[in-house]
Each structure stands twice: as structure tokens, then as C-alpha cells.
Amino acid sequence: MKKIRTGMMTLAAMAVLGTNMVTAAPLQGKELSVLVNGNKIEQMAIQNQQTVLVPLRTVAESLGFQVAWNPQTKAAEVKKGEISGQVALDQAQNTLYNGTTYVPVAFVENVLQAEVNVTEDTVKVEEEKEAAPPVTGNVTKVMKNEKGNYSILLNGYETGIILHLNEDTKITSADGKELKPEDLKMGMEVEATHAKFMAMSMPPQTGAYSIVVKSSLESPEVLGTGGRLVSVEKGQDGAYRVNVEGEPLSQGSQEQVVLLITEDTVIVNARDQKAMKPEDLKPEMRVYAFYGPKLTRSLPPQGVAEKLVVEIPAEN
Numbered sequence: 001m002k003k004i005r006t007g008m009m010t011l012a013a014m015a016v017l018g019t020n021m022v023t024a025a026p027l028q029g030k031e032l033s034v035l036v037n038g039n040k041i042e043q044m045a046i047q048n049q050q051t052v053l054v055p056l057r058t059v060a061e062s063l064g065f066q067v068a069w070n071p072q073t074k075a076a077e078v079k080k081g082e083i084s085g086q087v088a089l090d091q092a093q094n095t096l097y098n099g100t101t102y103v104p105v106a107f108v109e110n111v112l113q114a115e116v117n118v119t120e121d122t123v124k125v126e127e128e129k130e131a132a133p134p135v136t137g138n139v140t141k142v143m144k145n146e147k148g149n150y151s152i153l154l155n156g157y158e159t160g161i162i163l164h165l166n167e168d169t170k171i172t173s174a175d176g177k178e179l180k181p182e183d184l185k186m187g188m189e190v191e192a193t194h195a196k197f198m199a200m201s202m203p204p205q206t207g208a209y210s211i212v213v214k215s216s217l218e219s220p221e222v223l224g225t226g227g228r229l230v231s232v233e234k235g236q237d238g239a240y241r242v243n244v245e246g247e248p249l250s251q252g253s254q255e256q257v258v259l260l261i262t263e264d265t266v267i268v269n270a271r272d273q274k275a276m277k278p279e280d281l282k283p284e285m286r287v288y289a290f291y292g293p294k295l296t297r298s299l300p301p302q303g304v305a306e307k308l309v310v311e312i313p314a315e316n
Contacts, residue, residue, distance in 0.1 A: 029053075032118070036062035036125045043100065045123045052118055053102040054125070056087060063112055063127060076101050078112065085111035113195070131209055132196045135161065136273060138309045139188045140226065140288040141249050150181035152211075153203070154192065155270040156226075156288060156311040162201075163194055163208040170210040179213065186224045186249060187217040187290040187307045217306045219292035224249035225257055226288045232281045240278040242305070244289045252293060259291055259305035266307040276310060286311040 029048035034041050036059055043055040056076055057067045065080045075088040087103055105116045108125060117124040137160065141153035150165045165171075171179040184190075191212045198206035227246010234240050240261040248255055261267070267276040270288075281287075288309040295301035 033122045034059065034125065035122060037127060046097075046102065047118070051104040051106070052123060053104055054108060054123060056101040056103045056107075059108060059125060060112060063114055063125070065112065128195065131193050132206075134191050134193050136189070136191045136214075138268060138270065138273075138288075138307070139184060139186055139190060140270070140309055141224070142184055142186060150184065152184055152190075152208075154190070156286070156309060157203050158286065158311045158313055159271045160203050161194075161198070162203055162205040163192055163211070164205065165208050165211075169208045171213070172211075173213050174215075184211070184213070185216060186222050186288075187309075188213050189215045217290060219306060221252070221293045222250075222290050222306070223253040223293055224288060224290045225254055227286070229281060229283050229285045229287055230256075231283055232278075234278075240281070242281060242287075242289070242308070243300070244287060249288070254295070254301055256300040257289070257291065257295070258300055258302040259289055260302070261305050261308075265305045268307070268309055270309045270311045271314065276308075281308070281310070 029046045032045040032047055032052065034043065034045050034054055039062065041055070041058045041062060043058050045052055045054045047053075056078070060067050060078045063080070065078045068077050068079075069075075070077050070086075073086070073088065075086045078085050078087075085107065087101060087107065105118070105123065108114050109116050113128050115124075115126045115128055117126075135154065137155040139152050139154060140156050140160065143151045143153070145151070152163050152165070154160045154163060165181050169181070171181065171183070173179060191214060193209045195206045195209070198204040225244050225246055226249050227244055230243040230245050232240065232242050241258055242261065243256070243258050245256040261278045265278075267278065267281070268274065269276055288311075289305055290307045290309075291303045291305050295303040
């Protein structure tokens with residue numbers, strides 16, 4: 001059995017297929033039957049010297065996607081949850097055959113996130129349901145889009161992953177209590193399972209199957225700043241203070257804040273989750289600093305650090 005695999009799957013991708021990826025009408029080549037999740041569809045696939053082309057609408061809808069025509073961009077658009085893609089037609093409309101838009105199997109793999117296997121007479125398309133090994137880390141940002149859907153950034157931009165949540169994502173506490181997406185807070189330590197394939201963006205993105213909250217910060221209202229350490233100073237009392245400057249991670253958070261590190265402050269390496277000491281901190285390190293809402297009115301404000309998640313890039 002010959003398996004065609006052209007690359008990692010793309011989440012929330014814009015895939016524009018031009019004349020160099022398709023065969024001009026009329027389509028010529030060997031006809032192949034198409035099975036989607038084991039069910040045969042009426043339209044045939046076409047195998048030519050360049051690739052295998054399948055009917056977009058029938059395959060996409062069989063995988064649960066919505067398919068619509070955008071007259072402004074002259075493109076067919078597909079969408080399911082956080083996954084979306086677009087097939088643009090050029091002036092020659094060379095992806096059309098008998099009124100049907102055909103796309104290479106690469107589009108089915110890379111955008112529709114399905115497994116494609118090609119045999120002598122059949123194209124088999126299966127939804128990708130395999131999960132990657134669980135990942136443990138710290139929630140460094142909680143995001144909510146205009147549609148009310150939540151996503152979390154786990155372990156920072158340089159060393160982490162963005163996990164998109166949907167109605168099927170199971171969220172629980174360590175003792176099994178069911179939680180909601182709005183219960184997720186910055187600084188939480190979680191264990192997550194997600195789809196095996198993900199967008200090759202920076203950071204990678206994929207959908208979350210489950211999230212287990214292992215621990216939370218004490219402050220009911222957690223503030224956060226993601227950026228760089230402007231300075232790391234040790235006072236005469238032996239206590240360390242760090243000046244953090246960067247992006248406010250939530251409403252009420254600061255662009256710049258000076259934080260006292262106490263014996264209760266958790267400092268962790270975002271890449272491997274190993275504990276760090278205050279003396280390991282150096283100016284210009286990238287950190288996600290989490291602290292409570294009690295701050296001085298000085299400039300910059302001062303407070304107490306509850307957790308620092310430090311991004312340390314891998315050594316080449």
C-alpha cells in the first residue's frame with residue numbers, strides 16, 4: 001500500500017492552491033474510488049503524473065467541514081472549529097471540472113487534518129484521531145476569541161504550544177472535579193492531551209482533548225507580565241528582586257513591574273519543568289511573571305512574585 005504524506009497538518013491555515021498544484025481542465029488521468037471514514041462517495045478521484053486530486057466539497061463535508069463559496073475572493077472556504085482553509089481559483093478556474101472543485105490530497109492532509117492512503121484503485125481518507133503523549137506544563141496565557149472560544153498558551157511562545165479548546169475538551173481538577181474553560185488561570189500547572197499533528201507555527205498549535213489541573217496559584221486574581229528581565233538584584237537582606245518588562249497578560253496586569261522573590265515563589269524552567277533558584281535568573285532572560293493584585297503605586301509598581309516561568313531556548 002502506498003501512503004502519500006506531504007507534511008505536518010496545519011491548524012487555522014490558509015492554503016491557497018494555484019496553477020502549479022493542479023491539472024488544467026479537463027482533468028485527465030486514472031480514476032480512483034474514494035472512501036471517507038470507510039464510506040464510499042459518488043465522485044471519483046483523479047490520479048495524474050503530478051498528484052492525486054479529490055473532490056473538495058464531498059470529501060470535506062464527509063469529514064464534518066462546512067464548505068462555502070466566497071465570491072469576493074473567488075475561493076472555496078472550509079471550516080470546522082479552529083481548522084480553516086481556502087482554495088483560490090485562478091482566472092482559468094483550473095481546479096474546476098464539471099462544476100466540481102478538485103484539490104490535491106496534500107490539502108486533505110495539511111488542512112483538513114486527515115490521513116490519506118492511496119492504493120492501486122482507491123483513495124482512503126480517515127479522520128486523524130490519534131493523540132500525542134500527554135504534556136505537562138504551566139499555563140502562561142489564557143486567550144478568548146470573539147466567538148467565546150478559549151485557548152491556552154502552555155510553557156511560553158519559544159518553548160511551548162497553543163492548545164485550542166472546544167465543547168469536547170474534558171477539563172478536570174486533580175481530584176476529578178469537572179471544570180469549565182473559564183476556570184483555567186495563568187500560572188496553573190496542568191497535564192494535557194492533544195492531537196498528534198499540529199500547525200507548524202510559532203508556537204505550534206493544536207486541539208486539546210483533555211486538561212487536568214494539577215495545581216493553582218493562591219491569588220484568586222492572578223496578574224501576569226510576559227517579557228524580559230530588565231534587572232535581577234539581591235538586596236542586603238539577601239532577598240532577590242526582579243524588574244520585568246513586556247506584555248500585560250490580562251486586564252489589570254502591568255507592562256513593567258518589580259517583584260520580590262520570596263521562599264514561596266516558584267521558579268520553573270518552561271522547557272523541562274525543572275525548578276530553578278533565584279540566583280539562576282539573569283538579565284534579558286524571557287520570563288512569564290505571575291503575581292497578585294496587591295501592588296504599590298510607585299513607578300514601576302512593586303509586588304510579590306508567586307511564580308516565574310523562564311523560557312530557556314534549547315542549545316544548538
